Amino acid sequence: MPRLALSDDFVADLVSLQRPVQKEVSDTIQMFRSLTVPQLHASKGMHLEKLEGARDRRIRTIRITKFYRGVLLAPDDGSELFTLLRVAAHDEAINWARKRAYSVNGATGGIEVRNVEALDQMETYFGGKAVAAPTRLFEQHSDTVLHDLGIDDQVLRLARVCVTADDLTVMAPPMMPADQYEVLEYLADGSPAEDVWEQLIAPRGQTVRTAEGRPAVTLTEAILNSPDRIVEVTGPGELERILTEDLARWRIFLHPAQKRYAYHPGFNGPAQVTGGPGTGKTVVALHRVRHLLRTGREDDRILLTTFTNAMAASLRDSLALLLGETDAHLLKRVDVTTVDSLAARVVRGARGSTPKPLSGAAEKGAWARATAREDLPWTEQFLSQEFRNVVLAQGLRTPEEYLRCVRRGRGTPVGRVQRARLWRVMERFTADLSSRDSATYTQMCDRAARCLADSGPLYRHVVVDEAQDLHPAQWRVLRACVAPQFDDMFLVGDPHQRVYDSRVSLRSLGVHVRGRSSRLRLNYRSTEEILRWSAALLDGQPVGRLGEDDDDDAGRDTLRDYRSQLHGRIPVARGYDSQDEELKALTEQIRTWIDQDGVKPSEVAVCARFNTLVDAVIARLRREGIPAVAVKDDPGPGVTGVRVATMHAMKGLEFRCVGVVGVTSKVLPFAQQVTPAEVDPVQHQSDLMAEHCLLFVACTRARDALSVSWSGQRSTLLDPVVG
Numbered sequence: 011m012p013r014l015a016l017s018d019d020f021v022a023d024l025v026s027l028q029r030p031v032q033k034e035v036s037d038t039i040q041m042f043r044s045l046t047v048p049q050l051h052a053s054k055g056m057h058l059e060k061l062e063g064a065r066d067r068r069i070r071t072i073r074i075t076k077f078y079r080g081v082l083l084a085p086d087d088g089s090e091l092f093t094l095l096r097v098a099a100h101d102e103a104i105n106w107a108r109k110r111a112y113s114v115n116g117a118t119g120g121i122e123v124r125n126v127e128a129l130d131q132m133e134t135y136f137g138g139k140a141v142a143a144p145t146r147l148f149e150q151h152s153d154t155v156l157h158d159l160g161i162d163d164q165v166l167r168l169a170r171v172c173v174t175a176d177d178l179t180v181m182a183p184p185m186m187p188a189d190q191y192e193v194l195e196y197l198a199d200g201s202p203a204e205d206v207w208e209q210l211i212a213p214r215g216q217t218v219r220t221a222e223g224r225p226a227v228t229l230t231e232a233i234l235n236s237p238d239r240i241v242e243v244t245g246p247g248e249l250e251r252i253l254t255e256d257l258a259r260w261r262i263f264l265h266p267a268q269k270r271y272a273y274h275p276g277f278n279g280p281a282q283v284t285g286g287p288g289t290g291k292t293v294v295a296l297h298r299v300r301h302l303l304r305t306g307r308e309d310d311r312i313l314l315t316t317f318t319n320a321m322a323a324s325l326r327d328s329l330a331l332l333l334g335e336t337d338a339h340l341l342k343r344v345d346v347t348t349v350d351s352l353a354a355r356v357v358r359g360a361r362g363s364t365p366k367p368l369s370g371a372a373e374k375g376a377w378a379r380a381t382a383r384e385d386l387p388w389t390e391q392f393l394s395q396e397f398r399n400v401v402l403a404q405g406l407r408t409p410e411e412y413l414r415c416v417r418r419g420r421g422t423p424v425g426r427v428q429r430a431r432l433w434r435v436m437e438r439f440t441a442d443l444s445s446r447d448s449a450t451y452t453q454m455c456d457r458a459a460r461c462l463a464d465s466g467p468l469y470r471h472v473v474v475d476e477a478q479d480l481h482p483a484q485w486r487v488l489r490a491c492v493a494p495q496f497d498d499m500f501l502v503g504d505p506h507q508r509v510y511d512s513r514v515s516l517r518s519l520g521v522h523v524r525g526r527s528s529r530l531r532l533n534y535r536s537t538e539e540i541l542r543w544s545a546a547l548l549d550g551q552p553v554g555r556l557g558e559d560d561d562d563d564a565g566r567d568t569l570r571d572y573r574s575q576l577h578g579r580i581p582v583a584r585g586y587d588s589q590d591e592e593l594k595a596l597t598e599q600i601r602t603w604i605d606q607d608g609v610k611p612s613e614v615a616v617c618a619r620f621n622t623l624v625d626a627v628i629a630r631l632r633r634e635g636i637p638a639v640a641v642k643d644d645p646g647p648g649v650t651g652v653r654v655a656t657m658h659a660m661k662g663l664e665f666r667c668v669g670v671v672g673v674t675s676k677v678l679p680f681a682q683q684v685t686p687a688e689v690d691p692v693q694h695q696s697d698l699m700a701e702h703c704l705l706f707v708a709c710t711r712a713r714d715a716l717s718v719s720w721s722g723q724r725s726t727l728l729d730p731v732v733g
């Protein structure tokens with residue numbers, strides 16, 4: 011029986027076809043799978059034909075309908091694995107197939123494809139142009155170094171005639187093999203060859219650095235080594251699922267760096283995946299859950315957490331989609347929820363009810379009551395932060411513990427006498443809340459962690475999305491939820507997207523990820539232009555690594571090597587004299603996106619720092635005849651209308667076009683959110699950083715187009731991108 015694999019191009023083609031043709035494709039594939047290889051070659055209906063004048067003799071075509079052809083790769087290494095490469099109208103399919111050649115990348119061992127004909131033409135053209143050039147782009151890298159990085163003979167000849175980085179850009183994929191192009195792009199950017207090997211080759215599982223030392227890989231092995239481009243159809247019902255259910259690419263193809271962690275056979279303790287925005291961290295978390303469900307025992311329960319209830323709802327939907335009908339029964343073994351909801355459930359289970367959660371304003375009032383009788387030198391903001399970031403963060407129970415503790419993350423020294431006074435105020439605060447049967451969310455987590463420590467773990471595995479924003483008390487809940495053992499915790503997050511004040515040393519909380527940590531760097535969401543522009547917003551900001559806020563290991567994370575293979579327009583940033591003018595321009599921009607670019611209103615989002623502007627935007631758009639809905643009202647996917655939200659509510663979401671409005675000096679940074687440097691310099695820095703990250707998160711929600719605007723005084727946070 012032939013084995014069958016599908017390429018990403020084939021899946022993309024299939025999605026764009028009309029239903030009746032899709033049905034024909036499906037029927038052809040079913041017939042293909044019912045035949046033996048000799049029958050396949052003999053079958054008149056299939057027309058499995060070699061192509062006249064093809065550059066790669068392993069490429070064949072098959073008949074789908076009178077007008078449509080499938081293009082297949084049939085390895086000549088004795089295997090029976092056939093890969094469907096494309097399905098297209100007859101002439102387009104033939105024309106595409108004739109010019110392509112498949113090969114095995116000498117470094118990654120993955121499969122790659124090129125347009126040989128176009129590259130031949132490039133060689134002639136740039137070869138002539140380069141003759142007079144005094145220097146060449148890759149002259150400092152020897153042939154051996156380039157070969158070791160997987161550059162083959164044809165690409166080497168092309169690299170040697172590149173004079174500028176623009177010459178290389180002209181040969182971008184699908185003309186040049188994608189992996190080799192990426193290597194050259196990094197080198198052209200000035201990255202040393204060793205770094206390129208570490209960044210691009212090693213994550214694909216390669217351990218041998220030199221081309222001579224590596225074992226030869228057959229085409230079939232290369233196909234199986236390329237889960238980001240080709241998927242083998244295995245198991246009953248899998249083909250039907252791929253063909254009939256939602257063909258979302260993330261469900262089918264994973265980058266090798268994603269796959270390595272998502273489908274790792276077993277980590278000997280907590281594992282962590284970090285990565286910039288849109289690198290597919292949530293996708294990895296979902297696939298990990300699927301893997302754990304499929305390979306675990308029937309009574310193993312899994313907790314999948316994220317930051318907000320809305321995100322938990324969307325994560326649950328995505329997991330259901332990934333599991334499909336075949337694995338739908340596994341869903342009942344997963345709880346998808348926020349840590350706060352889980353904590354409330356645990357506390358309710360232990361004492362029969364949960365205290366009422368305290369709003370920010372009510373908390374301020376409670377601190378005012380706790381300090382009413384004393385003339386104290388501390389503001390309510392300071393007290394609240396001291397309680398949250400020291401007492402609850404470290405789980406301190408007694409005045410002695412507080413006297414002895416290292417106040418990590420706090421910048422104002424507080425002596426013994428002051429600590430004793432502070433502790434008394436905090437005791438009054440907690441007693442006051444208890445008498446009202448109320449508690450902050452962080453207090454609730456603190457209590458839940460203690461309950462769990464007594465009652466024991468609830469889950470076999472815990473998978474955490476948006477890990478960067480969790481408070482230490484929330485981490486203690488998660489740590490207590492699962493016994494320390496292999497595959498206990500799997501975390502994904504991005505320290506550049508930390509928009510709440512939660513600095514954490516995972517190590518001190520018993521979550522040791524050292525040696526089980528990986529970073530994703532290919533952005534699947536936004537264009538390179540949006541990514542670069544947004545990354546510049548964080549230029550020079552010292553972003554620590556996820557969960558490493560200990561003084562002794564505060565390493566830095568960087569956005570320098572994040573890349574996208576998508577390209578588009580450069581983001582637009584503009585100021586206006588009044589809010590009225592700004593919203594008028596926004597309306598026109600949205601009309602262009604919808605009317606000229608064909609974007610659906612629900613694929614457009616507008617975000618602002620606060621709800622007042624969110625409401626004003628919704629009212630204005632509606633007045634202008636553009637449907638608009640608030641994200642906080644939780645409109646389902648079927649509801650039409652531009653999505654409008656605060657920047658905080660944009661976390662984890664994505665849209666084709668995004669307008670970020672009201673980016674003024676008054677709201678970004680928002681003075682009330684930033685502790686004055688004289689009150690606490692360390693907290694001041696950390697609060698300021700959260701404001702930078704907030705703008706970064708808002709901008710990186712955009713896939714194709716981003717527009718940023720303000721009226722009046724522009725925010726200084728835009729200085730790095732607006733001259």
Ligand SMILES: Nc1ncnc2c1ncn2[C@@H]1O[C@H](COP(=O)(O)OP(=O)(O)OP(=O)(O)O)[C@@H](O)[C@H]1O
Pocket residue numbers: 259260263264265268285286287288289290291292293294504507533534535661662663664710
């Ligand atoms: N292997 C893949 N193939 C195709 N698309 C992918 C792949 N991985 C992720 N994506 C897509 O990229 C986008 C971003 O993915 P995801 O939300 O998982 O990223 P993230 O790293 O969690 O983002 P953020 O941190 O910015 O919220 C989604 O549209 C997702 O479907």
